Amino acid sequence: MNTYLQFAAIKFRNNMAYRFEYVMGILSTLLSFVVYWSIYRALYGTEEVVDGVTFSMVATNFIISLGLNNAFAKNEMFLQDKIKQGTIANELLKPVNFKLRMLFEDFGEGLFRVIFNFLPTVIIAMFFAELQAPSGTLNMMLCIISAILGYIVLWLISFIVQSWSFWLFSVWGLITIKNVFVNILAGAFIPMWFMPAWLRDFIKFTPFDSIYFTPVQIYLGELNGYEIVINFARQIFWILILYALSELFWRRGIKKLVVQGG
Amino acid sequence: MKDTISLFFAYAKLGLKTRFQYKVDTIVTSFAVFFRESAGIIAMYLALLKFDTINNWNIDELIFLFSLIFITYGIFIVFFMALRDFSDWIKHGDFDRVMLRPRGLLTQLLLCGADWMAAFGHGTLGVLLFLFSANRVGIEWNFATALYYIVIVISGVLIQGAIFLIFSSISIYVVETQSLKELFYWNMRKFAIYPLSIYNKFIQSILIFVIPFAFVNYFPAQFFLRKDDMSAYPEFFMYLSPIVGTVLYVIAYAFWKFSLRYYKSTGN
Amino acid sequence: MSQTIIDVRNICKTFKIHKRGTGFKGAVSNVFHPRYEYKKAVNDISFNIREGEMVGFIGPNGAGKSTTVKMLSGILYPDSGSINVAGYIPHRQRKQYVANIGVVFGQKSQISWDLSPLDSYELIRHIYKIPPTLYKQNLERFTELLDMGGFINQPVRQLSLGQRMRADIAASLLHSPKIVFFDEPTIGIDVVGKDKIRKFIKTLNQTDNITMIFTTHDMQDIEKTCDRLIIIDDGKKLYDGSLEGVKRNYVSSRIIEVELEDSHTEFDIPNVTISDANNSKMKKIISFDAEKVSINYVMSELINNHSVRDISIKEPEIDAIIRDIYEGRIVMR
Secondary structure, three states, X not given: OHHHHHHHHHHHHHHHOXXXXXXXXXXXXXXXXXXHHHHHHHHHOOOOEEXXXXXXXXXXXXXXXXXXXXHOOOXXXXXXXXXHHOOHHHHHHOOOOHHHHHHXXXXXXXXXXXXXXXXXXXXXXXXXXXXXXOOOHHHHHXXXXXXXXXXXXXXXXXXXXXXXXXXXXXXXXXXXXXXXXXXXXXXXXXXXXXXXXXXHHHHOOOOHHHOOHHXXXXXXXXXXXXXXXXXXXXXXXXXXXXXXXXXXXXXXXXXXXXXXXX | OHHHHHHHHHHHHXXXXXXHHHHHHHHHHHHHHHHHHHHHHHHHXXXXXXXXXXXXXXXXXXXXXXXXXXXXXHHHHHHHHHHHOHHHHHHOOHHHHHHOOOOOHHHHHHHHOOOHXXXXXXHHHHHHHHHHHHOOOOOOOOHHHHHHHHXXXXXXXXXXXXXXXXXXXXXXXXXXXHHHHHHHHHHHHHHHOOOHHHOOHHHHHHHHHHOOHHHOOHHHHHHHHOOHHHHHOOHXXXXXXXXXXXHHHHHHHHHHHHHHOOOOOOOO | OOOEEEEEEEEEEEEEEXXXXXXXXXXXXXXXXXXXXXXXXEEEEEEEEEOOXXXXXXXXXXXXXXXXXXXXXXXXXOOEEEEEEOOEOOOOOHHHHHOOEEEEEOOOOXXXXXXXXXXXXXXXXXXXXXXXXXXXXXXXXXXXXXXXXXXXXXXXXXXXXXXXXXXXXXXXXXXXXXXXXXXXXXXXXXXXXXXXXXXXXXXXXXXXXXXXXXXXXXXXXXXXXXXXXXXXXXXXXXXXXXXXXXXXXXXXXXXXEEEXXXXXOOOOOOOEEEEEOOOOXXXXXXXXXXOOOOHHHHHHHHHHHOOEEEEEEEOXXXXXXXXXXXXXXXXXX
């Protein structure tokens, strides 16, 4: 475990080296938020509550889901580059689990961006947007845990799509398509509350609402103790399913690589 | 002129030939671009199922507004890819090669490279949105309106082209301009997709006076749609796009010409 | 005597280099107090080249030879001085001027990676507006001379480096330029490939009277092709003349190789350095400065005092001389 934490730490430190890009990154996240904030301000018009959802809930939903969406963005061509350049073979020879290492590195980077991109964005947004405070210390902590679980769900989906690099010329297209699904179905571009009923029913059977919507709901205090447990269980359920799938693709891919000699 | 067109086709033939060595990838990538750009529209469509209109714009009118952004970008990227990626052209020494050929520099840059996948993705989306909405928003199509539509599409391409020509000129001095493009083009474009009137005055001013995206889609669309939120702006803004496009492009071109002599050729 | 085609007078070029600090502190100070350094890449260089000449430009990395070639080809503006090539001022009349020149970059291909050379040639025909008959004639000729028949229709990514370079050279010649610049055309290519390229260049120079400028690190390129050599270092012209002239004028060191009857001979000749030859104990290498010690003296010392089986006078290799020139061991006068 210690080794993997080291990977996270190194990635974290490397990121300190950049600076200008980070200012731009914060601005970029902030501007995405402003676009959706403005859209919903206009949609709400003079109303403050629509279907029991207050405007500040919408704003809070956007800052969390759009903000985390930006913070969790990473280089999704990583695996493809490794495979196409043939350096994946070297990685497999190292005495660490490549997948775990990749997860921890990405997590280190994600954590960095949450602290240095997401949090400043939230602070700046508070000056002009009415955001809700967390619904209690315990809920805040549960929200963080649930966001981490959400991150793992997102990461595994990305990994599965990336592992198609073993078979395809380029996975850029697939990744882009996957991101559209995430952006819409996970509620980064439209709050879950306002989706048509049929779509919400559909999403319940997918891992997408485990990514951002579960932490958002916990943060807002929308869920009672029992519901929180159920939602955690769903997140873990999806992690297990997606993990199994990712292992399947990964092993098949490696096998193909070995058989064909890269 | 004839010569220029034939050069464009010679470049295009080669570019497409290259791309179609990877047929499946080209198709998947084009579709991915199409789909990525649709995401905001899908989200808007879903939201309007609930809210019906945004500042009195219904979904058909919004789609007409969206179509202008995508059609102009689809055309823009056929001509301006080299300028979009101009930092890389300098870094990799490709611009040196351009200078060694007996044709105008900008002529070569404009004709030589199209991002066909972006062109297909954005272009198809734009055209589909236009076809979907053109008859549903109550526009009376006749020679005059059709002509004006063509004029504003060209203006929209020119405005975006001018913005990138300015970025490229800046690249001559500082090479790397990624963050500038990110801030002043891509982020502004996020705003420009939706009706200008939903933003606060500060953002509106930027989109009108600094990075005049408002003249790419919002004001031209108002010429056709005459929504009541137009009352907040001078009426002549609806006719201003061709002038904004031309003036901005002339300024950008002058800056480009001026900057060229400072080219340092950092290639290799 | 043929006419002057390239006339370069007192050109200078200074680059402003942004000095970047490192670490967080450096990054911050970059934004607020950018620091610049000025580097004189080319410092008052002048020369003339006559039509049909073949001139090698050499110098260590960063000596200013690339900058000079870039100014000659119209890519860069000189800060001061004047350049006239074939009646044009390159950077001012770029469009008209570059129709007359061809440029081959060894490190930067102008033919498309995913397409065949022929595809790229078709595009070049359009760009240069090459008349169809001339295009056909040149294409056939270069295909034959450069032995490209076997791969002209294959995607470039499948070609060897040597083949790619040949295809690239042909690309730069299709419009029948009067002057051709070669920037390290043989870099990374194997011996056979290099030889093909050199032979082709030489042939073309002789038959078509094309003026050629050659920058390279490989002295063999120069020895096999060029009549004239310009050495540049630190932005200044160090030498301009024939290859032989370098040896004659600037190198007074001589080497004598002797083979002796007896390996245990002790030498006692002042001002010479003696070392063992690496292949035989009987052989000694004696090097000295011909200005300080006369060859006659060393030779007679050897023959009179030792039993010599064989003796020969060697000139140092051009490579070694050039290296000495760069490193300042040989002072140019």
